[in-house]
Amino acid sequence: MRAHSGTARRTVLAGSIALALLITAPMAHALSERPQQPHGSLVLVGGGLKDDNKQVYGEIIKRAGGPAARIGIITAASVPESQDPHAGDPDLCSNSACNGAYYADLFKRHGAADAQWIPLDIDHVANADSDAVVAQVNSMSGFFFGGGDQYRYLTTLLHGDRHTDSKVLAAIRAKLAHGAVVSGSSAGAQIASGPDMVSGGESYEGLRDGSAPGYYEDPARLAYIPEGGFGFLRSGLIDTHTGAYGREGRALRLAADTGHDRVYALEENTALVVDAPGTNHEHLTVLGRNGVAVLDLRGARAHTSAAGWTLHGARYTYLTDHDRYDARTWAPRPAPGKRPLNPTSTAPVPANTDVFYSSANPDGAPYSFRTTARALASTRAQNTANATTFESGPRFDVTFSKAGGFSGWTGDGATAQTLIGMRISITPR
Numbered sequence: 001m002r003a004h005s006g007t008a009r010r011t012v013l014a015g016s017i018a019l020a021l022l023i024t025a026p027m028a029h030a031l032s033e034r035p036q037q038p039h040g041s042l043v044l045v046g047g048g049l050k051d052d053n054k055q056v057y058g059e060i061i062k063r064a065g066g067p068a069a070r071i072g073i074i075t076a077a078s079v080p081e082s083q084d085p086h087a088g089d090p091d092l093c094s095n096s097a098c099n100g101a102y103y104a105d106l107f108k109r110h111g112a113a114d115a116q117w118i119p120l121d122i123d124h125v126a127n128a129d130s131d132a133v134v135a136q137v138n139s140m141s142g143f144f145f146g147g148g149d150q151y152r153y154l155t156t157l158l159h160g161d162r163h164t165d166s167k168v169l170a171a172i173r174a175k176l177a178h179g180a181v182v183s184g185s186s187a188g189a190q191i192a193s194g195p196d197m198v199s200g201g202e203s204y205e206g207l208r209d210g211s212a213p214g215y216y217e218d219p220a221r222l223a224y225i226p227e228g229g230f231g232f233l234r235s236g237l238i239d240t241h242t243g244a245y246g247r248e249g250r251a252l253r254l255a256a257d258t259g260h261d262r263v264y265a266l267e268e269n270t271a272l273v274v275d276a277p278g279t280n281h282e283h284l285t286v287l288g289r290n291g292v293a294v295l296d297l298r299g300a301r302a303h304t305s306a307a308g309w310t311l312h313g314a315r316y317t318y319l320t321d322h323d324r325y326d327a328r329t330w331a332p333r334p335a336p337g338k339r340p341l342n343p344t345s346t347a348p349v350p351a352n353t354d355v356f357y358s359s360a361n362p363d364g365a366p367y368s369f370r371t372t373a374r375a376l377a378s379t380r381a382q383n384t385a386n387a388t389t390f391e392s393g394p395r396f397d398v399t400f401s402k403a404g405g406f407s408g409w410t411g412d413g414a415t416a417q418t419l420i421g422m423r424i425s426i427t428p429r
């Protein structure tokens with residue numbers, strides 16, 4: 001119904017935007033020419049943020065000043081009122097204005113002194129350069145970007161093909177640089193990306209067909225925007241809804257195709273908190289019930305043959321509540337209280353014939369990739385495990401390996417929670 005409840009699992013990135021906007025500008029690693037944000041922080045949620053998640057809402061409010069926090073709500077990724085057939089019904093509406101009002105009320109209920117909708121959407125693009133709206137932004141100590149379609153954020157807050165900041169985005173960037181917190185969920189987290197921001201796609205089709213620059217209404221086509229999002233977080237690609245939608249495959253393929261060696265793959269109702277983004281002191285902390293996968297492609301090798309696309313040597317690190325990560329040194333640090341897991345089970349890893357949770361499989365299960373990785377970490381009966389995609393033509397084999405450098409961590413002494421450095425290979429057959 002509303003953006004806060006998350007979009008349907010296989011929603012088309014749609015709306016009034018053109019069927020295919022091919023990006024013809026040069027690969028925009030020139031985005032790195034923008035000023036860095038050395039002092040503020042980010043709280044990025046992988047979607048599905050529950051209304052009662054006091055841990056994450058509380059963290060945003062604390063970083064915005066605690067009881068004095070003033071949160072600006074940006075919901076330009078939602079459809080505007082003009083495109084919402086239920087705009088007049090407060091119980092059914094799902095548009096930028098009613099979603100903004102909803103989040104503003106929610107932040108106040110969680111303890112913010114004030115929360116206000118910033119009146120921006122694709123029907124009010126001119127507001128992005130309004131001095132009055134800039135003044136509203138400057139009165140805030142934190143910001144929250146809601147979910148929907150991240151491309152609408154580009155359309156609303158950046159100047160077309162120039163990809164330059166509107167006055168409002170420049171003001172938010174300046175507030176971040178001077179200590180404000182910028183947060184977001186789903187598309188609101190994705191828009192923090194630097195170059196090569198994902199704009200759609202599914203894992204199997206991405207592995208089979210590769211990625212393409214642009215924006216498409218085909219939800220299965222793996223696509224990306226070369227010039228990226230707002231560039232608040234540049235040390236890795238960002239993906240969202242990862243385990244719930246089985247997006248590990250598309251994240252690995254997009255990173256390999258575009259030359260990135262790291263992906264932050266965010267899971268639902270869980271936050272990646274980034275301190276000092278864009279500096280040598282950038283470090284990250286995970287908060288929530290699920291986790292964040294860090295996909296490391298520094299030693300990975302990808303190639304395409306007549307049989308299909310192959311990837312060898314990627315590493316999968318899965319961080320959970322209160323784990324930390326140093327972006328500069330690539331070093332994960334499990335939370336205090338967690339200790340190395342000593343596997344005692346001799347059970348084999350259960351078969352997994354739908355490792356990326358295909359929408360074509362009515363019996364599939366979310367978090368399938370993570371389930372196999374944790375099962376392998378928890379057994380001493382084997383050091384490798386194989387899983388496959390549900391689709392064939394080709395079918396892809398995914399091999400998980402506890403090779404050198406791997407460690408599992410537990411909080412209860414029995415179950416695998418945090419995983420560090422599991423090797424991943426993908427091969428067609």
